Amino acid sequence: MSSPLDFLTRGPLGEALRRDRRARFGLAIVALFALMALVGPTLFGDADAPVARPLEPPSAAHWLGTTGQGQDVLAQLVVGARSTLAVGLSVGAAVVAIGALVGVTAGYLGGSADFLLSQLINVLLVLPGLPLAVVVAAYLPSGPATVVAVLTLTGWPWNARVFRAQALALRSRDWVAAAVVSGESHGAIVVRYLLPTMTSLLVTQLIGSTVYAIGAEVGLEFLGIGDVSRVTWGTALYWAANDSALLTGAWWTFVPPGLCIALVAFALVLLSSAFDEATNPGLRTERHWRLALGAHAPPPASPTPVVPHG
């Protein structure tokens, strides 16, 4: 019998969850925020409306106080989760998809195609991402679509480099040669033969890229790129910094969104590293070996007993 939650108990993710406390903690946090993003906006409705006087400290009526414009901080936090996480995940998925396709193609084809694609990847990697994203975004209409577009533009080369290295390692395998001989096209070999062997890399890269995307997205929104009238964690920080909330001591306007961003990122990193270790035994740290060997370790050395002669 298979259920939709089977992936939690089977395969490498299941193994990571069984073995690793960090993985369980990470998954729990991610699930909590995912739930928040799904049901939050329906629970709180319009988080943009002013409900009380500006910059009120936390109270029974407004658990996390109010913003500089009198909005409820908790409502903004819960409602903002959806947009923030949706943009993060979209960028994560887009950069992995583009990076994997370009990287694997370059590594598999080799020769001058690889040379050209690698040069493109390396040039884009060395250009500083944030200023490039800002300059491109400034010419586009502000909003989440623009943020996704510019972060995808600056983020995919990282993935392309990782996937290219992986494809280089695989291209000389016999089964790739067999596929070539059997008349498969280059495109089919990349998509149907090479990429399916990289699922664990795809998962860890997806998680890592989502972490990158959330951080970069929040940074852009903090600069005022993107639509500052939308409710997201990034714009919450933008308004906290611009409503002089800091210098009036209104810590409750910037601590909750910052903490949420950090928690999501931290949980994803934990999940990713546990998953990585489960799929890639070479990465297992000596800690795990010691745990595994612990029961069989030799007892601590003791001095040879000296038997006194009577």
Next chain:
Amino acid sequence: MAFLLRRLGFYALSAFVAVTVNFFLPRLMPGDPAVALFSRFQGRLAPEAMVALRESFGLSGGSLVSQYGRYLAHLAQGDLGVSVAYFPAPVGSLLAHALPWTVLLAGSSLAVSFTLGTALGVLVAWRRDSVLDRFLPGFLTFIGAFPYFFVALAAVYLFGYQLRVLPVGNAYGADVAPSWSFAFARDVAAHGLLPLATLVVTSCGGWVLTMRSSLVGVLGSEHVRMALARGIPRWRVMLFYAARTAILPSVTSLGMAIGFVVGGSLLTEVVFSYPGQGYLLVQAVRAQDYALMQGIFLLITLSVLAGNFLVDALTVWLDPRTREADS
């Protein structure tokens, strides 16, 4: 030498790409700097001025090729156009005033963070199984999960509002004039301390983890065991045999880190109203000052390329293999 020349060629190519992207952006994207400036001076400009504006931005007149030629010629003279946000100041002089502060902040935070993080990495690898090694990596990963500028916001709140022990905002006080004096240097240091500290706190975790895992790998290698067997003191082996080799991955990622640190430093400047490129960038975004934005992008890109070249030179000095590959 061949290695460095090859890298130099690559950076020249990257610079060319940046310059060309910079040229095509205003011409291919939907936004129009002339329209933005026009709407900023609502009603105060005659419609005919629009034509003149487009011309002054170099957006019209002649074919694309001749526009590109003029653009390059202007660039070579350091002419980056006129700022809208600080009208009528030329972009070039705004950038020149802001550059030293960004180089100071990004450069010193990268240096401190790399040195401190790598040293800590050696320490935790040296004292494996200690309490420090059990908790430090996880703790640093958690701290590293915070956005750079969030830690900066917290620092402004804590030190600027609650404790009022350090100045927040600007690079030096209103009561001191820039000069090569001790008093001025002390003032700059006091103003730079918090931005620097927030950048170091959020970025040094990566260096600790890189150095630790690399060093743990190297410690198992033959040359380290040989050195220990010869009776060389443990600390000497650690520093001059193991760490010397283990630092290479950190140095290699130093080049990649430059771009990130500059990005983080831009955001940190915004929080602290530190008068560098990041602060200018926000003013440019608010005023839709395209010329200023593009100038910042170009200058930062060129600085990052220069920084990467320095890292390459450092790699050649540290890693004999890059030198051998030449002969």
